[in-house]
Amino acid sequence: MTSHAPRRTRLGATAALAAGSVVSGLLAYVFFALVTRGLGAATAAPVSVLWSYWGFAAAGVTFPVQHWIARSVAADGHERAVRAALPTVAALSVAASAVVGLLAWLLRAPLFRDDGLTWPVLVVAVTLGSAAMGLVRGVLASRQRYGAVGGVLVAENLVRCAVAEVLLSSGVTDPAAYGGALLAGYAALLAWPSAWRLASGARAARTSVGFLGGAALGQVAGQAVLTGGPVLLALAHGAPSEVTALFAGLALARVPYTLVLGQVSQLTGMLTELVLRGDGARLRRLWAGLVAGTLVVAAVAAALGAWAGPPLLRWIFGADVTLGSGQSLVLAVGTTFALANLVLTVLVLAHDRAPLLGLTWAAAVVPGVVLYALGPGTALDRTAWTFALVEVGAWLGLLLAADRSGRRLRA
Numbered sequence: 001m002t003s004h005a006p007r008r009t010r011l012g013a014t015a016a017l018a019a020g021s022v023v024s025g026l027l028a029y030v031f032f033a034l035v036t037r038g039l040g041a042a043t044a045a046p047v048s049v050l051w052s053y054w055g056f057a058a059a060g061v062t063f064p065v066q067h068w069i070a071r072s073v074a075a076d077g078h079e080r081a082v083r084a085a086l087p088t089v090a091a092l093s094v095a096a097s098a099v100v101g102l103l104a105w106l107l108r109a110p111l112f113r114d115d116g117l118t119w120p121v122l123v124v125a126v127t128l129g130s131a132a133m134g135l136v137r138g139v140l141a142s143r144q145r146y147g148a149v150g151g152v153l154v155a156e157n158l159v160r161c162a163v164a165e166v167l168l169s170s171g172v173t174d175p176a177a178y179g180g181a182l183l184a185g186y187a188a189l190l191a192w193p194s195a196w197r198l199a200s201g202a203r204a205a206r207t208s209v210g211f212l213g214g215a216a217l218g219q220v221a222g223q224a225v226l227t228g229g230p231v232l233l234a235l236a237h238g239a240p241s242e243v244t245a246l247f248a249g250l251a252l253a254r255v256p257y258t259l260v261l262g263q264v265s266q267l268t269g270m271l272t273e274l275v276l277r278g279d280g281a282r283l284r285r286l287w288a289g290l291v292a293g294t295l296v297v298a299a300v301a302a303a304l305g306a307w308a309g310p311p312l313l314r315w316i317f318g319a320d321v322t323l324g325s326g327q328s329l330v331l332a333v334g335t336t337f338a339l340a341n342l343v344l345t346v347l348v349l350a351h352d353r354a355p356l357l358g359l360t361w362a363a364a365v366v367p368g369v370v371l372y373a374l375g376p377g378t379a380l381d382r383t384a385w386t387f388a389l390v391e392v393g394a395w396l397g398l399l400l401a402a403d404r405s406g407r408r409l410r411a
Helices: 005-038 045-076 081-108 109-111 118-142 146-169 175-192 208-227 229-235 240-253 257-261 264-277 280-317 325-351 355-374 379-410
Strands: none
Touching: 005 045, 005 146, 005 175, 005 229, 005 240, 005 257, 005 264, 005 280, 045 109, 045 208, 045 229, 045 325, 081 109, 081 118, 081 208, 081 240, 109 208, 109 229, 118 146, 118 175, 118 264, 146 175, 146 229, 146 264, 146 280, 175 229, 208 325, 208 355, 208 379, 229 379, 240 280, 240 325, 240 379, 257 280, 257 325, 257 379, 264 280, 264 325, 280 325, 280 379, 325 355, 325 379, 355 379
């Protein structure tokens, strides 16, 4: 489905999506800053774990559903195959929510410092909400309604901030209530009812399960590396204040990643069209630009992380949320490669090579496991270094996967 919209219209939609992504990212940080400053680092620890899981759900559910819809419509020129596959997608989402809900219940004590059902139920609900978010954003993106996609991004986190502010103003100190505030963000999806209506037809989506499974496996692994540090530290019996500090440090380092994440909605369709046209020259230039740009930005991020990271962390999240300069440097470099990995992932998906994602992350995780198990330093130090090492390894693997896919296209 190639766009024939006027250039000014396309630029306006792109700008609206970019603005929505930026505002949404800022609101995401406002939400957690409200929680940490209102409850304190120790009390907010279970909220940080749930927020980390929200990142997993966005990667493992929202991202695959959204980009499957965008690629399918770009390749087929219609929505009928997507509509035909929705029952399968819904069943997969329910099954995934049940599995993660059971895991959250089994690990509820070390993860949430709680023996009840509240947090596992929230985990299940966040998983289902993430599937709905992927559907709405994917449909809007496939229709090239990028301004609406930006609106969804903003509304989701705006609702969360509003609910959190009401709770704080009312003197609520139960962290589970703020977990409910995170869940409330999905109510924003009701403001776009047209995205729930797809064109009818009998076309089957033969590759939906393979695409979704490959994309989900790769993205869950990537998100586990990107946001799973606090969970790993909690399981290693790290102090609650360290769990919150690591979460906040990763969140701060992820600012560029968070601001760009929403904009890849537009990138999927564009890259898919290049692949379908066989434009190997432009794809090769993009690949080379990613290599050079990543290395330059990583060097800048290292300097900024060491110099500005610790004071910014205290200023934004509170005086009791602290990390050292070396730890902040490592987190900044790791998230730079994570951002490059996001773009490379979309490129691999555009080539319809989703199974390569899981293989790439599986290979990248191996040296990280060795470092974490045998490396020196505290659990906090090892967690930070493991994160950076795996991101660099995945970057190398995804570069190779994208290059091989491009060579197949040029052959």
